[in-house]
Structure formats: structure tokens, C-alpha cells
Amino acid sequence: MSEIKFTIDGKECTARAGQTIVEAAKANRIYIPVLCHFEGLKPAGTCRICTVRVGGRFMAACTTPVAEGMNVENNTPAIEDMRKEIIEMLFVEGNHMCPTCEKSGNCELQALGYRYKMMVPRFPYLWPQRSVIADAPKIYLDRNRCVQCLRCVRDVITSDGKHVFGVTMRGGKTLISIDKELAAKLTEEEAVKAMNQCPVGCILRKEIGFKIPIGQRKYDTKPIGSEIEG
């Protein structure tokens, strides 16, 4: 495959044709923050944290293919602050109580909050009323924590192509929900997969809690992104 030359914040990089900006940046050991992105899944571009600027235009780095001669602006103060605003928006539009959350330490939203040094969101809390779905046998959905990344919608699909998770409503009322009949048939493997690909503590496997103690979790010792930056 042909090699593409491009730059990120002036640094010369190379990429394979067909790679997205996020993938190419990672291969060049440059961190572009992502949240809805999940390796192996078709990019959705829902969270917009990976927004970069190319040729004066803003675009999501996870859905935009890299092109020859592209000059990508990634780590500029203006873009970084807008990313921080997105993280803060996600915190205020849901109900996130990190200290009591099973996902604390493994949560990508929380880790981004730390990386971006979010002390307190600049936005007022919206305190939405969201119900918990607890009647599926293997998993439960605490939608207070959902960031609408759609990983579950994209990832958990039955062998005959049916969505187990889906999106309902629209605008500020948009809410992830579940097909109860299909959820009841989830295998152990699928249930664990659904939990593991959820970036926050929204989808959780029932009957397993705090298996790894807080303090020994993924982002407890190293900040998010350090695995790329080295």
C-alpha cells in the first residue's frame, strides 16, 4: 500500500492509505483523545472529542481519512479547550457520581476529565431524569452514566443482524435503550463484551462488582493516552 506523508502540529508523519487521522496519529505515537471510538468498530463520530482542524475546517479525526499533504492541527490551546468543553458537557448532561461507580478507574470519561484537568465543569448541571434498566438477566444499564457513544449499538448485534442496543428519542432527551427479548438471550461472552466496550459505567455485568480493587485499575496509575505517547 502507498505511503502518505502528512503533518500533525508541524511534525512530519506517515500513514497508510485508508487510515483515519486517529489511527494514523496513533501509529505515529501522537495522542488524539477519543471516547466514542473503539478499535474494530466502524467510527461513529458522536463525542467529537477528537475534533482537529485541517485547512481551517474542524472535523472529527476518527471519521476523516488521512490524505497526502494534510496539515492537521491537534494540540492547540483553542482546540484543547473546546475538547475540555466537550468533556464537561458530557459530565453535566448526565448524572456522574464517580466515587460510587463500579467503573471508577477504568472509566474513559473520568480519565479524560483527569487528563484535561477538569476541576469543575463550567456548565450548569442539567440533572436529567434517567431510569435504570435492570430487568435483563445478565446486565443492567445505568443510563445516568451514558455518554451516547453508541459503542454498544454498533457492537452488540445478534447473529441474524439485529441490534440489541438502540437509540430512542432525540435532542437532549436521546437515550440508549435495549431490546428486552434479545437482551435476555445474551450469552455470557456477549454480556461481558457489552460491559467491556462501554467506556463508562453504564453497561455493567450483574453479579460481578469491584473485582479489581480501586487503586489498581487501568487509569489509576497512568493517564489516558500515555499508552500511545509512551
Added chain:
Amino acid sequence: MGNLSEIVKKCADNYQKDPTKMLDVIRDVQAELGQVADDAIAEIAKQMNVSSIDVEGVVTFYHFFSKEPVGKYSVYLNNSAVAVMKGCYDIAKEFEKEAGCKFGEVSSDGKIGLHYTADIGMNDQEPSAIINDVIFTNLTSDKVKAIVADMKSGKKIQDTVKEFGDGNNQNALIKAMVKNNIQKTGAVLLAPFEPGTALKKAVSMTPEAVIEEMKISSLRGRGGAGFPTGMKWDYTRQSAGDKKYIVCNGDEGEPGTFKDRVLFTERAEMLFEGMAIGGYAIGADEGLLYLRGEYMYLKQYLENVLETMRKAGTLGKNAGGKSGFNFDIKIQMGAGAYICGEESALIESAEGKRGEPRNRPPFPAQRGFMGKPTSVNNVESFCSAARIMLEGGAWFAKMGTAQSKGTKLLSVSGDCKKPGIYEVEFGTTVQTLLEECDGRTAQAVQVGGPSGVCIDKSKYGNRICFDDLATGGSVIVIGPDRDILEVVHNFMEFFEEESCGWCTPCRAGNQLLLHKLEKVMHGHGTESDLQEMEKWCVTVKSMSRCGLGQTSPNPIQSTLKNFRGLYEAKIQKGKDFVTEFDMAAAVKESCAAAGRKPDLGEH
């Protein structure tokens, strides 16, 4: 239960259980059952062989679908900005009084449901409402009394319409009280058109020559974005694909625009010929008109026009008399979602899904409807294309400005004496338009609808064209006595409601902007609130995925720029922060429950 599954099965069978026909199936089920509750959703999922969560996703996405009962007669009263100016809330009170229930409710006998809806394309004849697909315009207290009496007596809703509008509104297949209000005709769109002629001319040329003619005309997309039509057709023609589609965006949902409604009513042949010309140019054999749900009352008429055109040989096998060019057009109804005016959201919706925009690339010209190369164009663009075939690209390009050729249909409404449709050459100034529509006292003009700009008097000399004041057609005149911030608030509520919810900045950002605007309007703001609002506008516009979020902060942003004094009059001077927390309001409910009066001290 047996009955339910029979009804759903019948509805699904009518569309061969085709999942791309999901919107039609849901609409029919709702028409039968008066709602689409969980049991119906499960049954639809079973019949259509999809997961019930996907069906629920569609039902809860579109404004005209409902899990709750909508009433045997479901009244959808427009409460967009101009409707408010024209007194829609007085009309609402009248409906509530007569029907005996509040908006958002259904009368106790289940007969009458009262609902608000955002802009139904009747801004020049507000207040207006849709009741079971029938349009009621220029509503007055007396009219409401008569309508509700008729509904209570069980009369067929169509029979309550006694006066009809002009032109084809009187056609036996329309029979609507809607008026065209054509105030000014021009050379391109509202000049006489002889059916059959434009396509005949096009098929006498090669498809490449048709595209070349379009390029010479410099026609730019009339939905507002202004992408060159010839170039779009060229890209779609060059895309590899065994099948291609031409799609007409008939979802005009920008509050204040209603020009496509008039084209559907008076220039349907011209539109469909324009689509056939596009189909010929790109190499498509199928066209799709996506018609907004609000315009259901035009569907039968449009279907009949298509049938007449088939009989005349303009559509169907060897369309326009061109051997080997087979082209036909279908109509797909929308169900109430502003976002479906975005071309990729429209395609998703036409495939029977939630109207969420797609990520680009790929562009529709590469992979559009059903994954095939697709050209989506505006109603007015197709009509212009038909005229360009007849008169030539060079003729067209003589009109307008350097970057904007031809004429534009403007939908003028609000505080002017002559609201309606104006076909003007690009480059017309706002001042000229205000004189023509007799809206001389305007303190502001909203050009391009909520997603456009709100300009003050100092800019009335500016010209309507892509290089200056771009518009998809909506021009709202705001008179001297209006509270502009109320208009801005109405627009922001609209965007907050109409965001598809996919991406964070649009979904959360518009809620936060609305919240902040309310804080300032309620007198709890300071200068720093205005500055924060300005910054948040930039973030939402920069980070959002599609045109909705990229323009939704415009009402705030453009009024902060052009009418800053209005905001400054509302904020508290000399303070860095004012709390918006209202202790009395916060404890009101609990005090009422406990039956005591709060001691609020010095708050």
C-alpha cells in the same frame, strides 16, 4: 391482542414487510390504533423482522409518531416564532377551552388531542394547524369553535373545510384552504411552464451536455448551502455504481420557508421533469421525492401528476420519448423532523430509519440512498434545472450576481402587509424586499430562518445572495414592537428539540445555550455570561457534526452581534456573578407538601 397483531400484519404486508418502509408502516399502524405503544412496537418488530429497539428508536424520533394516544382527531398547532407573533397561543387557549383538555393532552373521551408542532410551512397564513393531515390556516376563535364542534360531532375532518385557497389548492385532490400568496413572479420558477418540453429538450442532448449546460448556468443548490448543481450531478454521474438515484429534498423545514409548498402546488410537472433531467444526467432510473409529513395533504395530488406524466410518456419506459431512458419517481413521506432536511439524514429516513446524518466521506454522490450514488437536490433546484434546459445556461447566468446566478424564491412572513412568495433576482436588497412586502417599519429581519442571521436596519442595504446574505428562502420581518429575545428563545427551543442527539456539542450544547439565554432573559446574567455564551456558540458551531449544530447557535450569535444592547439591558451591571438559584422556587414543592411557609431569611 389478536386484533392488534392482525392490524400490524396488514400494515406490514401492505409494504411487503420491507424495512425501508418502516415510516409508512408506523404511520399506518398509528392511524389504525391512535398510538404506537410498546405492544404495537413489539408486533411491528416481529412482522418486519427487526429488533424492537430499532422500531422504538424510529417511533420516538419523529414528531408525528407517538407511543401515547394522539387523539382520534389530533390537532397539531404551529408554535414557531411567526405563529407566536400572529397569536397562536390565544388560539391554543381557545382550543383548550372548547376541547376541554390542555395542550399535550387528549380529551377524556379520547376524541381530541392537542399538540404543538414547529413550523408547518404556512408562515404567511398563521395561526395554522394540521388536524389529521388537513391544513387549517388563518385560525380565529370562531373558526376554532366551529372546528371543535365538528370534531365533537364526529364529522369527517375534510368536511369541516369550507373555503379553499387559490390555484391548485382548489384541485379536487387537494381541496385545501391554503393560499399560494404569490406576490411576485419571475422568469425562472413562476413563469408559465409547458409540461413535457424541458425533458424533451434535455433528452435531445447527451447527459454530458446536460451537465455542461448546468455548469454554464452556475446554478447553486437552493436549499441554502449553495453547492453547484452541475458539479453535484457530474460527481454522481462519475461515481461507479450499477444503480443510481436522484432524490428530491422536499423536507423544507426551516421555520419561515414555504416556497416549496407553492412549487409542489403550482409547478409539480416542472419539478418532476427537473428530477427526470437530473436522472438522465447522472444515469439514474429511479427518482425519489422525500416529502415532509406536514405536506401529506399534497400527496394524492402529486401522485396523480406522476400518473398523468406516465400516461403522457414523460415518465416510465422511454421517458420523454428517449429510447432506453427509463425513469420513474416515487414519493416517500417524512414524519416530522427538521433534521431530515440535511441530505444524508434524509437518505437515512428514506431508508426507514432514524433521521440521523451520516459521517462524510463517503458523500451521497459516492454512497447515498441504499448505498448507491445519489444526488439529492432541492425542489427549487430541480425546477430551475427544467427552466435552464428550455432557455439555456447562458440565459440563466445573465441574472443575479457574480457568485449567485438566476432567481430565488423567497418566503416572506412576519410583520409585513404582503406576506407570501417573491421570485426575485439574486442581489435584491433587503430594503427593496421590505418595500415590496410593505414591512418598512421592521426593527430586524431574520434572513435564512433560525439558522441564518438576524440583521438590524444598518444592513438593509445588503443583498440577498450567496456572497452576502445567503438564504434557503426564509425571510421573517420582525416589527418594531416585538421582543427580539423572545424570537431568539423560540428559535433556540426549536434547535434544542430538533437536534438528532447524535453528537455531544449539538445535543448538550444547545441545551446549555438555551439555559444560558434564559438566565440572561430572566435578569440573572452578567457581562461574563454574555462572553461565555459567545464562546459556547463558537464551540457548538466548530465541533458539531452536521449543518444543524454548525448553525444552531446563529440566533444567539447574530443577535449578540447586531442587537447587543438588548442583552446588555437585561444583565446586572458591575457584578461578576449573579446566582440564578432561586431558593423560594427550589423549596416551593416541598413546602407545599409539608404545608408550611418557608423561612428564607435574607434571600
